[in-house]
Amino acid sequence: MKILALDTTSGACSVALYSNGQITERFVQAERDHTRRLLPMVDEVLAEAELTLPGLDAFAVSRGPGSFTGLRIAISCVQGLAFSVDKPVVPVSSLAALALGARRTHPEWGESPIVTMLDARMQQVYWGIYDTQSPNDSLCPEAVQNPEQVLLSLETDGLAASFYGAGPGWHYEALAAAKAKERDLDALIHARDIAELAVPLWQAAKTLSAEELEPVYLRNEVTWQKRQKIRSR
Template sequence: MSLILCIETGTDVCSVALARGGRLVSLREEAGRDHARKVALFADELFREAGISPRGLDAVAVGRGPGSYTGLRIGTSFAKGLCYALDVPLLAVDSLAAMAVIACDDREAGLFRSAQWESALLCPMIDARRMEVYAEVFDTSLESRSEVAAEVVTSGSFGRFIRPEGEFFVFGSGAAKTVGVLPAEGVRFIDVRPSARGLCRLAQARLDAGQVEDTAYFEPAYLKDFVVTAGRKKLF
């Protein structure tokens, strides 16, 4: 069975997982801003814990975004470096789809309940600037029902998906922006956060299908250009 290192650094959570055959073996993750140091540290800890050498990897998977420009660059650069050093393929997994996988797994594990799961919709959100979120809508079979977009949250957002009698599950690092803005009826908030554990199954499927990236030319899905802001400290 394939051994894949999965990396998700597109939000304030630095998350690294080791998967075998699409199943989670072990996980390290922590919120903060020190992704550049933590991603390598976490990977080393996972290898030591599993008693394997990095050369035992069959592939490296990275969350392709959308998300933080800096965070995505860190995860992608680390993943590319490993792929070059180990001569293994690079896999890219949509970060929003990975969160939808986590929601499905958590529901199966009984971490939350749904009265109408077959007709429910899942809306993972990643925090963007101001009142914006990166979002995509999925059904519970993980089929996408909308385009990935940077959405300015208003009371009318996702109106074609929210039904008073239905279940529209909202979660992720951007979900807090919608509290009190989206209609109360039909919308449910659940505690699902970006994590490399959501990449495991999707990464294995991509490897099995031969859907690997060109390591040299792969770029994450930023959705927005990087914005440079002036520092608050005066140098002179």
């Protein structure tokens, strides 16, 4: 099985190849340079594995949530690549990938739930809760909320102090009241974790064609306003 994964969701750009259990990745923090770097990184990863696009089984990409521009860059690139060789695409949650990466970085966190957060701006965060049993699925619906709403939701879910926190969205001062065992605000999304999460989804035939692929913004009204502004130019 060979899956090429791409991500430009946040302040990093990464490409990873999953090939029969082995992963090759290129990762760089380049918040404003994604477009120029992405395709050369694809070429590097494929060349290292001595593969070409037709030799892949599928592509994987972060479907969101995340920044409007960041999501569109990777998704548009994957759509073009997948369409060119008629391969399926596996969409993966950016919050789930963030959780898997944090678990990989912090093996001492064990199997405790991880609450991941990305800054959604406008004093809000994108967030979800992930465990080891079903790492692709949040234990509650992924949401965009202000910090106070998140705190209330965490209390309602009964997590108490039995979870860890990961992601830059945890920087809001109000979230200090959340009783996480530990937090990693520097955690970032890696394409290697998107590739790992894509494997069981591909095996379960949870794929899309390039034409069907759409980003998940959660904050649909903001996305609509941005699209309207772009179309009016």
